[in-house]
Amino acid sequence: MLSKQACQVLATFIYSSLFNFPLTAKEVELRLLDGEKLASVGFEKFASVRLEKSESNYNSTHKEINKTVEIKKTVQQLAKQGYLFKKNLKQGDYYFPTKFMPQQLPQQLSQQIEPFLLREEKEGWAQLLRADLPALIVLAKRVPWIKGVAITGSLALNSGWKDDDID
Numbered sequence: 321m322l323s324k325q326a327c328q329v330l331a332t333f334i335y336s337s338l339f340n341f342p343l344t345a346k347e348v349e350l351r352l353l354d355g356e357k358l359a360s361v362g363f364e365k366f367a368s369v370r371l372e373k374s375e376s377n378y379n380s381t382h383k384e385i386n387k388t389v390e391i392k393k394t395v396q397q398l399a400k401q402g403y404l405f406k407k408n409l410k411q412g413d414y415y416f417p418t419k420f421m422p423q424q425l426p427q428q429l430s431q432q433i434e435p436f437l438l439r440e441e442k443e444g445w446a447q448l449l450r451a452d453l454p455a456l457i458v459l460a461k462r463v464p465w466i467k468g469v470a471i472t473g474s475l476a477l478n479s480g481w482k483d484d485d486i487d
Contacts, residue, residue, distance in 0.1 A: 328352055329394045330403055333417045342414040342439050345395040349388055407436040414439060446480035456486060
């Protein structure tokens, strides 16, 4: 049986897999989902998982460092137990739930990296789109009623396609 934290981490990976989007351990930490959110999108099995409430007043970063280390350990344990498939890409180690990998496992395991290649390709397109941001910001600064610029959508998650626009 998985611990509460392991369920929470695994549920976050499963949700991300709906978008065919492998995650790093750090990204899981930033995107941790609780059971209420998961149950609302069809993952009733995780309805009892709740986010650990953080203290509103940190006196140091010690707790955040421990949380990062614990989540990384949990991700590594889930991979060792066969819940996650790990692939090392240019940007680091990425993980994807094994149940959501293409079905030819384990015979052609080395070829079963489609979600990872897709993620890598999307990151490449996102970098090209981000190259246009400085010119857009210069232009936006010249318009007096523009008070700020925010990047949203898939580009905010470092994911894009060649035909995407900048939101």
